[in-house]
Structure formats: structure tokens, C-alpha cells
Amino acid sequence: MKMPPFEYACPTSLSEAVKLLASHDGEAKALAGGQSLLPMMAFRVAQPTLLVDLRKLSGLGEIKISADGVRLGALVRWRDIEDDDRLDAAHPLLKAAIAHVAHYQIRNRGTVGGSIAHADPAAEMPGIAVACDAEIAVMGKAGARIIKAADFFLGALTTALQPDEIITEVRLPAWPASRRSGFQEFARRRGDFAMAGAALFYDLDKSGKASNAHVGVIGVGDRPRRLKPVEAVLNGSAIDEATIAKAAAAASAAVEPQEDIHASAAYRRSLTGTMVERALKSAAG
Amino acid sequence: MKNTFIGASIERREDLRFLRGRGIYVDDLTVPGLLYAVILRSSVAHGRLKSVDTSAALKIPGVHAVITAKDMNFTDYPAGVPIVPMRLQPLPEFKPFEQPVIAYDKVRYVGEPIAVVLASSVAVGEDALEHIAVEIEDLPPVATWRAAQKNESILFEPTGTNRSLMFEARKGDADTAFRDAPYTRRENLRTGRHYGLTMEPRGVMAEWDAAKNKLTVSGAAKVPFFNRRILAKQIGLAESDIEMIENDVGGGYGARGEFYPEDFLIPFAAKHINRPVKWIEDRRENLMAMNHARETEADLEIACNRDGTIIGVRGDVHTDMGAYMRTNGAVGARNAPQFMTGPYRVPHHKVDSHLWMTNKTPVGTYRGPGRFEGCFYMERLLDMVAADLGIDRVEMRRRNLISKAEHPYKLATAQPTNAHDQTDSGDYHATLDLCLKEFGWSEKSKLGGKLVGGKYHGVGVACFIEGGAAGPKESARLEINRDSTITVFMGTSSVGQGVETIYAQIAADALEVPIERIRHVYHGSTNTVSDGYGAYHSRSVVMGGSAVLVATEKFMATLRQAAGKRLGCAESSVTLDVDKVVAGGFSLPLGEFAGLTAESAFLNHKHTYSYGSHATHITVDAKLGHIEILDYLVVQDVGRAINPLTLRGQVIGSLVQGLGGAVLEDLKYDEQAQFLTGTLADYLLPLASDFPNLRCIVTDDHPSPINPLGAKGAGEGGIVAAGGCMANAVANALQSFGVQPRALPLSPTYIWELVQAGQQKAAE
């Protein structure tokens, strides 16, 4: 399991990095934490001819919190999110989700941008991005652009990113202090990719009814997605036992999971409902 | 001085070098001019090998050679390609199913070696793999034992069958007993496909010295003397032309150290190209090339009296053997039917065991071979019978455990190998009682089936015996050094069990010297003693330890003779005092006798049987199918504990492996026999955080009568009953759904499906 031959560059500016990425006929790849890319190269599933190491690019490693929301630089690592106490209030859902990513050593290296670009259907960060209507800021040969999370993930390990584009930032909209949220996932061992997970939030109006419900799921289907039928169940209703049961049933009905070696499709379908149910209970609790 | 090193919890002398990162494993070795071997493995499960074109690979800079079957012309073998013979149960019936060292006419599993690239680095070698053109004509793959049974697609055409053998385990007259039995129950039970994953994958480094006609093979493990014999015959050298060197070994579990194709291919490559060659297995290869184990399906019937006493068991066990009969491949398929009755008194026993060849990685032994499977069948049956007959589960076991007075108790005999076996000693009831008491069974079992905080509580119990001490013999040698220390040389091997410490304890006690005097313990290489047997079947302590004892006797006799002569004293007056030889008021430094050596062997044809009980308290989240272990206790009596500290490590370690097999691990194939679990993200080993609440108690109340130490093999007690105990606990937890697990692993999907089925049935 040795990597195929490749060239390596470690640019110090974003424009240089973009130029390098554009220089190899689409065969160059950005290198961030390396926790997904390098194993794929060792298995020779990925065979880029040039690796463009992003580690010397300045300004991409910060977590910025303002009235507009949370901005995660592409090189922010899982560990940075875990250690940032400001996020407990600024984005509790993000914090709850990232606690489930991988293991200690991997959390020290894996990055937000890498996870978004890699687009594993069960990964937490893409799930949060989709559930929260995040914007993904990218820079390429043609300049900077913003891609909505809903348009970004096209399938398993497939995104709207052009080969010469680098993710610079993930922007999560502002989080009102009164917002209710819950995150639940289940993996066979702690730190494994989830067999199914739910990331959701809603606001409560004066009468105690939910509004603005966002329900995202991971690990079921080829990409993270929001479940509109479940959101419809929640919006305008009090989040009580009956609503939660209805929402869970709607969640199971809304997904088309695949079977794999870890779980059957029927199990995943049921698990999706259970995750939504438990996430709602913790949000309401 | 009277020593008591035996029985003391002495920290392992090996630990210092391991913990400081100073262990030397085969991959740490390098020599000038070394080439790296990389193996091209079949990606096709079943097919006819038409051609292998290596020309493009040979053009890659850094590639020195590519070896295929065409390079072999060993006239002792019909196709010129050596065959790996069986080490255990080498029956003539198995001959046609043995594995060639490299594919030449057919490929029979994904992972079978087709070519060996010799390159300046592993990376270059792997680059070259992509340039070897292999033409394979697909044949219908046989992906399950049920498909094999149809005999439509046959792996070894000349044999006309995919069944390499049927073992018959027999005792009493089961058919008559069943005819008259007041109660019977029949069940289908399955175990998953596992393997003894070693932290350090396999590795071989071979150096050929043409001038001296000497082949040195590093990376040996487990059974180096036997493997030297195989290699010598295959490659056409005398045994004494070959030296097998054991380095530090990162785990064995039955799998590492058996003779595999690579154990021929790498020495052959070194000789062929006349340069040293090293091959280190990577994890993907380890998953698809090292022996698999355990995958069985059993159709069993049990007959009992109304009071729960067992009358008999009968039925069939089907084992998915994979593509070839490997060195120890038949052991599990023989043990499962023969030893499934474990510690229980079963007067009538008739189980047939069918060995089915399939297009999967071949199987071999894995810690507790056949016993893990058999114990699962038996323990599941006992719980179901107890429920049927309205007998408490613990009482059911008490009524059937072999009593103290019944030893030696005869177990079933297995044909055609005529394998007789019997227990040696022990009080099985006492161990069960101790286990239940220390576990808190009477309190915890009240929770069984209760829903607390969204989770169902369950308790399980299971009992086991563990066979150990395989004969026929083992050797040890002691030698005096100039510095008045003593070196012990062993015919057994270390696979990480801590035998250097244990042998030093035994030798120091026997010689009545401080343990530091036993400065080095060497083992596992073919230069230690004249003949050795190795590390398997929980035999190192019993066989190796007893060999140390008999060698110390001979050593002292030899020393007394030499010292008596030197000092002019009676031999009987000679004693050893730390680093001096003392007699009749005279004393000489031990080093004066440097070079004095004595080798002796311990012979034994009987087996030891350590035994014990498992109890577990779990919760099950019925919606997730997720199991959490709140408490797990193993109590094992080992006859005599040489080192309770390392022993506990054995029990807990094997328990974790057992729980892996019970809950997580499963090597999977699709219907085309394509291998689906080629990474550790797919094959789920227990992580450090998965099973935190494990305990064990080891006792040594009942020494084995069959060896001078009184010790019993004890490497497998944690693993054997883990599957049965966990499945029983799940059944107990989910009793309100009528759940009865009949298969391992207890995966979330499986448990969830059982709950669904139970709910559906209740609704009807």
C-alpha cells in the first residue's frame, strides 16, 4: 500500500496554489489534513500527479464569529472546533456534530475544507453545511465564487468544485440564542462513519410552535440532504411526543438508503427515523 | 535458597524493549543489496489462468525480476510448482486440495499469488504490479458452502467434489438415544468469518549464500522447525542448509507463523536472483491472504430428559474452508463437532462435519479453533432447552457439568483421524459458582429483560473448557556462560505471550538461583535446540515449561558430575549458590564451567483442560440493535498459574478478541466471491474504547496431573465462550420480543431484524 509517484508543491499564496492546481490537466489535488486523500492514494484509488499542500496558505485556519454567523477557514481542524468555547453558544449544532468525527489523532489533522471537498455521504461537516444552508467560498482560476451547500454536493465523493478551485471558507448563518437543535448519529464503533445521522434545528414562535425547521441527514443516500417532508411536519407544530413520532416516520419514509456491509437498507431507513426522533427529543428537552 | 518465582506476578522482561521501541521485528531488518518483493494477487475468485505477461513491468526502472510459476521446475511436483503440505491432520484425502505456492493453472480466491515482483523499493514494486497483464478465463465462483454443496462449479475438477472431507465425531449411540428421548430440539446456528489479526502483519526476509550453500530466513514464527522441513523439501536443500530466525513477533493467534505460499516464494526469489529479498505483508494482503477462520453453519439437535440432563447431541456442521487445505486448516472443522459439548456430560454424540471448499481465502486455526464455534452452539442450545423445560439457566448448567469425580472424562472421538481426547482434572461447578458470586448474578439477573432508560438489560452465562499442551514433545537446553550466567534455549516460539519471563521463572525456581542469573532466553529459531515444536494449542507453558524442568534436572546432573570431578568431591554434595558452584567447602565461579550445556525433551501425548465460566451483563438498545457491556467476568482455573499477571493479560486479550467475533468482526464476500472487507474500516476490530468493563479471575486450585508443573494451557479461555455468553445475554435482554440469536456476529442490523421479527409475530 505505497503511493504512486507524484510531485509535491507547497505554495505560500492562494493565487499560486490555484495556478498550480490548474497546471496539471485536472490531475493535481489540494492536500489539507491528508486523512482522506492519503489513504486513497495508498490504495491507489486516487492517483494525482501533483499534490498542492495548502498548509502554508495564511488566513485559512481561523474561526471567525460575528453577527453574520460563523466562518470556518478551510484549514480549521476538528480539534480547533472542539477547543473553541465560543462555539458552544455561536453554533452548538456544529460543536455537537464535530465531536463525532473520527478519532483523536485524525481530529488533530482533518480539516473543514478537506471534509467538504471530499464529500463522504456520511461525514458530519457536509451534513452540517447542508442542514444549516451554509455557503462555501471557493477561489479558482476564474476568480472567487460562493456555492450554496445545497448545490455543492452532487453525489458520493462528487462536488461542484472545479479541479482548479480551492475552498477557502465555510460560512454558517447566524445562530439565534433561543434556537433549538439536536445531533444524533450511530456508528458501530465510536469514531467510525455513521450508518445514519441527523442534524436538525428549529426556532420556536411565541405560541411554542416550531418554525424554520431544518432537518439534515447523513449516511443515508449518496450525499447529505435536508428532509423537507420532516421539516413540514415540524413547522407550525409544538414539538411534543406526537409530532416527534410523526417526524420520525416521515424521516424513514423520505430516505432511500443503500445496503452495504455494515447495515441493510431497511435497517438504515429505520435508523434514520430513530436518529431524527432522538435528535428532536434532545432539542426539545 | 528456595525460590518462589513460579506463581509470582512478575512484570515481563520483554516489556522494557517493547515499550522503549527497541523490539526488532522482521521489517526492522535490512542488509546490503536488499530487494523488496511485492506480490501480484488474483482479483478474480475463480478462473483459469491463461497467461501472465511481465514484459512491461520488467521495463520499469528499479524492477529486477518478476517471478511466476514458469520460473519453477521442481521435479518432485507434477506441475513443477511446490505444494504447501498440511502440518496437522495430513490425511491423504486432503492431498488434492493443498495449495501450490503460486497459481499456475487456476486461481481459486481473491488474493492468491500470481507473480512476485522484485524491486528496489516496495513503491516501485507496486507501480510494476499495474503493468503485469494477466489473462484469466472466468469460472463460476463458489461463494458459500451451500453453493459448494451443489458441486456445479468444482474448484478441483479431478476430485469431482467440493467436499474435501467429512469428520465424524462419535460417542455412545446417539440415534438410539434420540429415539427414546422425552425431549428434543433442533436448531440452525451460524458463526461469522473471522481471522486472527496480528498487529504486525507477516514478513519474510531471505538471504542466500551460494558459496556456503546456506539459506537464512528471518521472520519465522510459531513453528520454525516444521517450516524448515517443508522449505527444505520444496526448494531441494538439506535441512541443515537452512536457518530460520525468529525476531520479535507482533501476535500469532494461530495464523502467523504457519507455512504460507510466501514462505516459499521469498526464499526462492532470493536464491533465484542471488540477492537478499524482503517481503512485508501490508494490511490489505493480511486481510485477504492470512488464514481466515470460523465460518460455520450447524444443524444440530439436542436430546434431554425432563430434568434437563443431556442425553445426546447430533447433527451436521458445515465449514466454509475457502479455496485450499492449508497447513492447519482442518483443525477448526474437526474441533467444532468434537468439542462442542465442552464441559458438559453428553453420553451420546454424533456430529458430522463437512469441509466445503469455496472460492475464498483458505482457513486455518484462530485462537480457540472450532471451540468458539462449538461453545456458541452448545450454550445457545442450553439456554433454549432450559426455557423450554422451565429450568433456571444456571441450574441447567449445574446439572450437566462434568463433576470432579468424573475426570478423566472421555470426549467424543473424531474419525478418520482417530482423535481421542479426555479431560484431565478440575471442579467445573466450583468455578461456575465462583464466577456467579463474584459477578453478582443473583442481583444482576433480576434485571434480565427489564427496560431501563430506553435500554433492555440482559445477563448471560456460559461455560467452557480449553484444550492445551499438544505433544508429542518439546525441547529445552541450558548453557553456562563465561560470566557465570545461564542461557535458556527453547524449541518453542514467542508470539508475544511473554515466554521469556515465564521460562526464566521456571528455570530460576528449579535451579534455585536468582532470576537475573537466567540472563537470556532464546526461542523460536532453528539454532536454539536440536528439535522444537513451537507455539500453538496453548502449549508453550505446559510443554515448554516442563521441558525447562527436565532440562534443569539434566543440567544439574551434568554440572554435578563436572564439578565433582574438578573439586574432587562427591557429585551429590555439589550445589549452585547464585553464581558459584559449591561443594565440600570449595567453591568455583559458575563461569569456570562455561560451555557446559544440557538439552532435554519433555514428552507428552495427553492434553490439559483448563476450564471456567463467563458471565456478562449487557444492555441492548433495541431500536439501534446496539449492545453495550456493563460488566463481563471470566473465571478460569489453569491448574497452576506460573505468572498471574501475564495470565490475566492472556484472558482479557482473548476475551476482547472473542467479543470482536461476537459483536463486530466479519470477513465478507459478495455472491461473486469478491472480497469486501479489505481495510480496517470494513473489518471492524474492537477499539480500545469498545469494551471497557472486562474482568477476570484466575485460579489454580486443580493442578493438571499430566505434567510436572501441574499447569494447563490458558491462552484461549477468554475467547471460547464469548460468542455464546453474549448471544445468551442478548436473548435474555430481548425476551419480551422472543428474540433468540442464532448467528454471530450480533451486528446492529441482525439484532434489529430479530426485534422486528419478534414484534411482527406478536402483532399476528
Ligand SMILES: Cc1cc2nc3c(=O)[nH]c(=O)nc-3n(C[C@H](O)[C@H](O)[C@H](O)COP(=O)(O)OP(=O)(O)OC[C@H]3O[C@@H](n4cnc5c(N)ncnc54)[C@H](O)[C@@H]3O)c2cc1C
Ligand atoms: C480512520 C478514519 C476515520 C474517519 N472518520 C471520520 C468521521 O467519522 N467523520 C468524518 O467526517 N470524517 C472522518 N474521517 C475523515 C477525516 O475527517 C478527514 O480528515 C476529512 O474527511 C478530510 O479532511 P482532510 O483535511 O484530511 O483532507 P485531505 O485528505 O487532505 O483531502 C481530502 C480531499 O479534499 C480535497 N481538499 C482538501 N482541502 C481542500 C480545499 N481547501 N479546497 C479544495 N479541495 C480540498 C483534497 O484534494 C482531497 O480530494 C475519518 C478518517 C479516517 C482516516
